[in-house]
Amino acid sequence: GEDVEQSLFLSVREGDSSVINCTYTDSSSTYLYWYKQEPGAGLQLLTYIFSNMDMKQDQRLTVLLNKKDKHLSLRIADTQTGDSAIYFCAESIRKDSSYKLIFGSGTRLLVRP
Amino acid sequence: GAVVSQHPSWVICKSGTSVKIECRSLDFQATTMFWYRQFPKQSLMLMATSNEGSKATYEQGVEKDKFLINHASLTLSTLTVTSAHPEDSSFYICSVDSVPDTQYFGPGTRLTVL
Numbered sequence: 464g465e466d467v468e469q470s471l472f473l474s475v476r477e478g479d480s481s482v483i484n485c486t487y488t489d490s491s492s493t494y495l496y497w498y499k500q501e502p503g504a505g506l507q508l509l510t511y512i513f514s515n516m517d518m519k520q521d522q523r524l525t526v527l528l529n530k531k532d533k534h535l536s537l538r539i540a541d542t543q544t545g546d547s548a549i550y551f552c553a554e555s556i557r558k559d560s561s562y563k564l565i566f567g568s569g570t571r572l573l574v575r576p
Numbered sequence: 577g578a579v580v581s582q583h584p585s586w587v588i589c590k591s592g593t594s595v596k597i598e599c600r601s602l603d604f605q606a607t608t609m610f611w612y613r614q615f616p617k618q619s620l621m622l623m624a625t626s627n628e629g630s631k632a633t634y635e636q637g638v639e640k641d642k643f644l645i646n647h648a649s650l651t652l653s654t655l656t657v658t659s660a661h662p663e664d665s666s667f668y669i670c671s672v673d674s675v676p677d678t679q680y681f682g683p684g685t686r687l688t689v690l
Contacts, residue, residue: 494677505669505681506620508577551619555677561608562677566619
């Protein structure tokens with residue numbers, strides 16, 4: 464089946480690290496993604512990881528992928544108030560010659576000053 | 577990544593009218609675009625895949641006669657909500673397909689049907 468799950472809410476202090484977790488069910492996913500959505504706006508692609516990778520780092524963002532457990536995480540170092548938003552995890556599902564993204568329910572990150 | 581715009585950003589209409597939403601890829605030729613809807617505090621639900629020069633592919637449960645999609649050029653896809661009703665009120669977001677299997681999203685259109 465196609466299902467992506469995330470915790471609903473995370474609160475951290477400014478300057479701390481944030482870790483947002485996600486689990487997915489389709490072991491054939493080629494790519495996994497993290498998107499950020501601010502209030503009333505569209506989704507911003509933060510980063511993505513190919514399924515044969517374990518880790519990807521991009522400035523303050525670190526993505527860890529445990530393919531065996533179908534677990535994906537996003538770590539944000541030195542979290543800032545501007546990082547407050549909803550973070551969506553997504554997996555790509557190949558279908559014939561195309562693909563579609565399956566999104567989690569989103570994790571609302573609140574950064575306290 | 578690709579820059580995507582949507583127009584209008586918000587629209588209020590009366591029940592029974594039709595509303596057209598445009599999705600433009602500003603710096604990228606998009607053979608494929610996607611249309612999603614998002615209810616408050618919920619995730620995105622894929623409605624359909626829009627293919628340039630051919631018919632859209634709709635997800636199960638999405639009425640193709642109600643949500644008309646036209647992808648006439650490599651930079652423009654339109655979604656028309658026909659005979660809109662209050663239950664169609666939602667946030668509609670489009671995305672363009674890029675490589676490798678990545679999508680860049682527009683800013684969304686908030687539709688309110690009275």
